[in-house]
Amino acid sequence: MTESGGSATQAGIFYQNSIAALALADLLNLDHLSARERLLEVRVEAPEHVDDIVLRFADGHQDFQSVKLSLRLQSVAWTGLWQSLRAQLQSGFGPVDQLTIVVAERNAASDAVAQLCDRAATAVDLGELVRRLGETHRPALASIEKILGGAQEAFELLRRTRLLHLDQDAIENELGRRRLTGASPSLPSLLPILRDIVGGAARRRGLFRPASLRRRLKLEHDLLLGEPPEWGLAAFRTATRQMARLTIPGTSISGAAEDMFVWPRARTFDISKRTDFESENPDLSEIGEESGIDLRAFPTDQFDRVVVVAGPGHGKSALLTAIAGRLADGPLVPVAVPLASLATADAGVIQFLRTTISSELEVSADWERLAEQGLLVLLLDGLDEVPATSRPQLMKRISTFSARYPQSPWMLTVRDAAVLGGLPQSAIVELLPLSDDDIERFAATMRDRLGGLQPWQVVRRLRLYPDLDRLARIPLFLMMLLATTDLNDPRPLTRSDLIEGYLATLFSPERIKATGASDDRGVTLRAIAETLAFERLEQQEIGATEREVRVVINRFVSGVAEADALFERLRTNGILRPQSAIRLQFPYPIVQEYLAARHLVDKYPDSLHQRIEDAVQRPWAQVIQFALELAPDAEPVIKAMLLRDDDAFATGLRLVGRCIANGAIVSDRLRLDVAERLTAFWVQAPSDARERVGRVLADGFWNIASPKLEVALHHRWLLDQGAGDILSKRADLKLTLSVLQGLIADARGSMGIHHSFKYALRAAGDPAIQAIIDAMNTDTVDADLITDISGLFWNFDTASISPALALNVARDERLSWQARFRAYLLAGAPLEHTGVELAIKGLEQADWNRNYAARDLIGVHADPSAFFEQLLRSPTISLERRVDLAAGIARHIEDESKRRTLARTLIGDDAIDLEVRIALRLIEARYGDxxxxxxxxxxxxxxxxxxxxxxxxxxxxxxxxxxxxxxxxxxxxxxxxxxxxxxxxxxxxxxxxxxxxxxxxxxxxxxxxxxxxxxxxxIELLEDWSxxxxxxPRDRMRVRTAAAGLGSEPIAAALERDLLAIDNFDAEVWTEDDELGHAISSALHQLGRRFPALGDDLIERLLRSKRYNIAMYGVRVLGDRGDEPALRRLVDLHRAKPEWGLRDLAANKIEQLAARLQIVVRKDGASYRID
Structure with missing residues (x-):
């Protein structure tokens, strides 16, 4: 560091920042350089002994730079300089690392040191160095020897050190020689910009890498640095933007991705979730979930290796297209890599780019240099389309690339996360089904291309057809629907109808647009496509080579000219499209699966019942489902399937149920039989299977007249797992009231809120409310039970009942206050005077648990804002309660403008308690103030x-x-x-x-x-705190868990060591004030993100814990391990553990793992056994 004191300090800081800015310029340099010259990383104020600037180069060596305005022998700074250089040489210094002294002012001392370093570097030993020295060198050497404690020590240090003289003019000249903006010299303004960036980061040990620095220059300074013009990337970027288009194959509808693409909602993927035949159907229960991840931000420093998991048709390929278009302007270089093509190529990733991609795109980019600097962004599409036998080698290539080029971002798409074995550490996210708002945005995006379409009409129409509504949550099907269907047509649609409508545009596009074709080969094209689709799936492949396509064509025609014409039509019609230079694929995998199903039904209908094993795993899952739905008489096949031994999780039965729900033609008797079988399994199934079966029943069997099903609908534990949806669809008053009576009888200790059942209750209206009122009899029921029963009021809204009924309850002074609060809320606005007084009394009470519903009456007051302000100013309400009310202002004052105006008024009023004003300020900050x-x-x-x-x-x-x-x-x-x-x-x-x-x-x-x-x-702060x-110990673990979650790799490693060292997770040091084990389980979650597979010893220690969260985590990671020993251990745990929650989780994991390993698990009483 420069010497402290006065202006010298400021001058020294300015000079040091200028040297660091020059290093940043080298970081941005893309000229052809050797690995030892290519700079990859710059750190300022690094945690090293020589800490001014540390450079890391492509060959792995580091350069530790100490920056000085000048050198003066015998000064304090002179002594400190050589001491720090020696300490660095002795600590963390590699065999090819470099020490550098950078000096602004040339004087006798700096000249002497520069020559000492040069001669030491070329001297064989100390003796040769001494013989080559002149008198001007000896004082400096003697001083260095004295500081370091010997001549040999000085020689060893000097031979690894160099001195550079760079004054301010030299820095500017050096920067001017760098070709950082493509063909033109560097901009004069670049030096002060880089110097300011360094200055802002120096106080926190700034770390700079090429890609993030280039993005920062573009974002903050509107400065986009180009690449060497001979690479051809300017034309490549233009082409990438032009090719970033979305098209509905076989139609005239297409457009730029930036105009047509609706960015999907995404969240972190739960690696415990299994993917199987049921995963192809979007779970509507997830539609309301908040998206967790903004994919538009990709890539960032902490979000640069991403796996996107989603079912067929969820827009994975479209996402990569949109990202490519978004990044095409620079500074990053997005490259789409079809994984099927990469898998067939006998080359690593960089070699594949050099040969295939460079040839296809006609560029001469230095892919290795771009990857090294983190500027290359790989968009890897279609892992599912790679044959299983080729995946291990492909994963190895991606892993090798990731290890060799750790700064290069990539995104990979996949249907089934189970095939990700061997992939390097990455963030795994899943795309969520479309919500109603998403569908409206999607429709609005396409409105200009589809005359007369109104977004709200799309959502309204879909609600009339639950099966269609579910399919429309998949972007592919929604796109098909919008492009090929007349929404005003009153006829009902099925998913087969929808796909057939789409296929008609592929095989006979002349129906909707002029193609220039004078003949109709649609029938032949379809036969070829169905045969090809089926035969490639028989080989476990999605897509085909040109040779494989032509082999199929030749079976249908004999002439070369006709074969060529059919091949061309397959491509021009959009039936097949290029996946790469050597492979073709169907527009979407689900199209191939549907065509294969058609072929199976037409050519091999008698083999359907033999394929149940195929039906529960990819790539045949969708094929068999479609085949059963399409078969003209699926009943014999389904009956044959039902006669087969099923596993403990009714996998075959559930497949049959899903096919019937999707439209398979069966008799009423068989439909009833399947419904009752599903019901029998539903009532005792583990939670995951129970939820899936409930979804099947609600989709396809909700109107079945079955006493067994009606009995099951009364089980409280099934209401939010299908039963509530069935009851709401039925809208059967007698049945609804019967279920309600059961809930009333079991109301003690219950919250009373049933999200899916509430629609049935609202449809029942007054009779349902009256049943609840009748149960609140003060002569036979105590106050606490009355309060619990009144919780059922939450399921109604004011429009569904007669307000007078609710007011009668609200005015009944015999009832508990909580029940009366809820009744006043249900009665709606305006709140009568007695209700206002009751709300104030409730808010004044110390027992908040019995009076918390009083706050909800603010919203039904005639003037919510005035009432809210009155409460916040009331001296009879405790400060704690008023702070709670202030924090809830957005709930109580729903109008944003009124809320903001009131909040600002109260915040500026010193008469309002400070704590209350702070709460209001926090809420306004939350809403963007x-x-x-x-x-x-x-x-x-x-x-x-x-x-x-x-x-x-x-x-x-x-x-x-x-x-x-x-x-x-x-x-x-x-x-x-x-x-x-x-x-x-x-x-x-x-x-x-x-x-x-x-x-x-x-x-x-x-x-x-x-x-x-x-x-x-x-990150630095939490690292220091850690x-x-x-x-x-427990507090340190909490801080380290937070630091690891923030992205600190050193602390994540330390956290790992801490956890591995714990022998007893129930020791007192970990259990005090943490009965359930939150601190440990949170730390384990972070460790799981770092290493998804934990060791056997650690897992067994987790399983021995008596604390629920820790034992649960042990069961979860055991299931995620994914091998047969883990499955057998889970079966043993399920038999041994007494806690319901642990047994249920174990059962869910057993089902997931058995399906993945294709091992049959049977019921054994209340436990399981492996065949």
Whole structure:
């Protein structure tokens, strides 16, 4: 470091930043250089002995640079310089690493040191060096020897050191010679920009890499640096933008991805979820879930290796197309790589790019250099389309590429996460089914291309047809629907109808547009396509080579000219499209599966009953389902299937049920038989299977007249797993009231909210409400039970009942206050005077658990804003309660404009308690008020710790890099006690790696998001906190868990060591104030993200724990391990564990693992056994 003091310090900092800026320029250089010259990483103020600047190069060597304005013998700085160089040489210094002294001012001392270093580097030994020295060198050498403690020590250090003289003019000249903007010299303004970037990062040990630096220059300074013009990437980017189009094959509908693509909602994938025949049907229960990940942010430093999991037709390929178009402008270079083509090529990834991609795209890019710098973005599509036998070698190639080029981002798409074995560590995300809002956005996107289409009409029409509505949650089917279907046609549609309508546009496009064809070969084309689809699936392949296509064509025609014409029509009609230069594929895998099913039904109908094993696994899952749905008489096949021995999870039965729900033609008697078999399994099934069976029953058997099914509908545990949907579809008043009576009889201790059943209750209306009122008899029922029964009111809305009924309850002073609050809420606005008084009394009570519903009456007051303000100013309501009310302002004042106006008024009123005003400011910050948020950040040093932590947790709503860095500085100065550190650490992860939807007071949903732009100083802060010696072991684990979640690799490694060292997870040090094991389980979750497969010894220690969360995690990771020993251990655990939750999780894992391993598991009493 430069010597401290006055202007010299400022001058030294400016000079050091200028040298670092020059290093950043080298980082951006793409000229042809040797590996030893190619710079890959720059660190400033690095955690090293020589810490000014540390450079890492492509060959792996590092250059540790100490930057000085000048050198002066015998000064304090002179001594410190050589001591730091010696310490670096002795610690973490590789055999080819370099030490460098950079000096601004040339003088006798710097000249002497430069010549000492040069001569030492070429001297054979110390003696030769001494013989080659002049008198001007000896004083400097003597001083160095004295500092280092000997001549040999000085010689060894000098031979590994160099000195560079670079004044400010030399720096600018050097920068001017760099070709950083393509064909033109560097811009004069680049040096101050790079210097400012370094200055902002130096105080937090900034780390710079080429790709992130280029993106920052573009984002913050509108400066896009080009590549060497001879690479041809300018034309490549133009072509990529032009090719980033979405097309519905066989139609005239197409457009730029940026115009047509609707970005999907995504969340972190649960690796415990199995993928099977039922996974092809979107789960509507997930539609309302918040998306957790913004895929538009890809790639970032913490989100750069991504696997996207989604079923067929969910838009995986379209996503990659949209990303390619989005990145095409630079500075990154997106390249689409069909994995089937890569798998067939006898080459690694870089070699494949050099040969196949460079040839196809006519570019001469240095792919290795782009990958090395993290500028190459691979978009890897179609892993499912690679034969199983080829996947291990393909995974090895991707793993080799990832290890060799750790900075190069990639995204890979796959249907089934189970095939990801051998893939390097990556983020795994899944695409969610479309919500109603998504469908409206999708329809709005296509409205300009489809005359007369109104988005709201699409959603309304779909609601009339549940089966179609479910299919429309898949983007492919929705696109087919919008492109090929008249939504005003009153005839019902099935998924087969929908696909057939789509296929008609492929085989006979002349029906909708002019093709220039004078003849109709549609029948022949279809026969060829069905045969090809079936035969390739027989070979476990999606797609085919040109030779394989022509072999099939030649069976239908004899002439070469006709064969060529048919081959051309297959391509021009969009039936087959190029996957790469050597392979063709159907428009979507599900189209191939449907065509194969048609072929199977037409040519081999008698073999259907032999294929149940195929039906529960890919790639035949969809084929067999379609075949059963299409068969003119599926009943004999289904009966034959039902006669076969089924496994413990009724897999064959569930497949049959799904096919019937999707339209398979069977008799009423067989439909009833299947429904009752499904019901018998449903009532005792593990939770995962129970939910899936409930979905099948609700889709296809909801109107079956079955006493057994009606009995099952009364089970409380089934209401939210299909029964509620069935009851709501039936809208049978007698049955609804019967189920309601059961809920009333079992109301004690129940919340009373039943999301799917509430629609049946609302349809029942007054009779249902009256049944609840009749049960609230104060003569026979105690106050607590009356309160619990009144919880059933939550399932109704004001429009579904007569308000007078609710008012009679609300005015009954014999009832508990909680019941009366709920009744007033149900009666609706305006709240009468007696209700207002009752609400105030409830809010004044200390026993909040018995009076919390009082707050909900604010919303039905005649003037909610005035009533809310009155409550916040009331001296008779406790401060704690008023703070809670303030935190709920968005729930109570739903109009955004009125809420904001009232909040600002109250915040500016000093008569309002400070704690209340802070709560209001936090809520406004949550809803995007930048002024309030910035002021809260500045008050971090003085805010109560819980409010400081909440402020930090809200950074997901405020992507301001500078403000986040400022907050980190203030938090470092504020948090001194262990209590404050632990309290704040979790909020850091919440705010910098997630979006905290604080919609329920100070609580709410947390959804994953791209890392915050200002995350770097927070990582450093949590790393420092993690090493504090005053933290108790459990508190240290919590802080390290937060640091690992933030993205700190060193702390993640330390956390791993901590966990592996714990012998007894139930020891007192871990159980105090943590009965369920939250600290350990959270740490395990982070470890699981780092290493999905844990060792046997650690798993067994987890399973021995008596704490629920820890034992549950042990069962979960055992199931995720995915081998037969794990399956057998799970079967033993299910038999031995007494807790229902652990047994249920074990059963779910047994089902998933047995399906993946294709091992049959049978019931053995209440347990399982393996055949």
């Amino acid at each position: 930048a002024e309030q948020f910035e002021s809260l950040v500045e008050e971090i040093p003085t805010l109560p710790v819980q409010h400081a932590a909440t402020t930090i947790a809200l950074f997901g709503h405020h992507p301001n890099r500078t403000l986040a860095e400022r907050a980190a500085t203030l938090t470092r100065a504020r948090a001194q006690s262990a209590v404050d550190i632990v309290r704040i650490a979790n909020s850091v992860t919440m705010g910098l790696r997630n979006v905290f939807e604080m919609d329920w007071g100070f609580g709410g949903a947390v959804r994953a998001a791209a890392p915050h732009a200002g995350i770097a100083p927070w 090493d504090r010696t005053d933290l108790a």
